[in-house]
Amino acid sequence: MSTHALALDVYGTLVDPLEVKHKLQGLVGEQAEELAAVWRQKQLEYSFRRGLMDLYEDFSVCTAQALDYAQDHCGVSLAAEERQQLLEQYQELAPFPDVIPALETFAAQGYKKVAFSNGHPDQVRQLLSYGGVLAHLDGVISVHEVEVFKPAPRVYQYLLDQLGTPGDRTWLVSSNPFDVIGAKAAGLRAAWVKRAPGALFDPWGIEPDLVVADLKELAQRLGT
Structure with missing residues (x-):
C-alpha cells in the first residue's frame, strides 16, 4: 500500500x-x-x-x-x-450515508483516518460525535492551532507534522476544490469527492489524483 x-x-x-x-x-x-x-x-x-x-x-x-x-x-x-x-x-448535521461504511473499510485497509477541518476542534468533535462518525476516526486535526484557514500552505504542513507522514503518503479527501488544490500545491495527494454530478473543479491546472462520487468509491479505488 x-x-x-x-x-x-x-x-x-x-x-x-x-x-x-x-x-x-x-x-x-x-x-x-x-x-x-x-x-x-x-x-x-x-x-x-x-x-x-x-x-x-x-x-x-x-x-x-x-x-x-x-x-x-x-x-x-x-x-x-x-x-x-x-x-x-451546525453542530447537528448528519453524516452522508456513505461515510461510516467507508470509514470501516478504510480501517480494514489499514489507513490512519483523521478529520481535518477549519472548525474549532471541540466543535468538530461535538459535530462528529452527534453523527456517530468520531468513533470511526483516529483523531481530529484543526487549523485552529495554526490560526489560519485552508488553503493556506502552513495548514497542510501542520497536518503532515501532526500525522508524522510525508505528503506522498498522505491523502487529503475533500468535496471542496479549493481544499484539494491547496493540498496538491503543498505536496500532498488528494481526492476530490464530487458529491454533486454538476459540480465543477477550478481550472487552475492543478488536478486531484482521484475523482470519486463518494467515500465508498474512494475506498474501492484505494483498495485496488
Missing part, C-alpha cells in the same frame, strides 16, 4: 452544511435554499478573507457573520432565538 494516512475534510465531505435548509424552511419558507447557499458561500469567503488579512477568528465567527449577511441578502430577519437555533444546527 503506497499511502497510509487519510485526512478527511468535514463540512461538505463528511457532513452536508446545506442540510440546514430543512430547518430554514420552517423559518423563511421558499427562500430557505437560497439562504442556505449564500450562508455557506459567505462562510467560506470570510475564512479566505480573514486568512489573507491575518485577522483570524474562530470558524464559528465566520459562520455567524455569514448568516447575518445571508439574512440581509435574502431580505429576511430572524429573531435572536431563531438565529441561535440555526447556529446550533
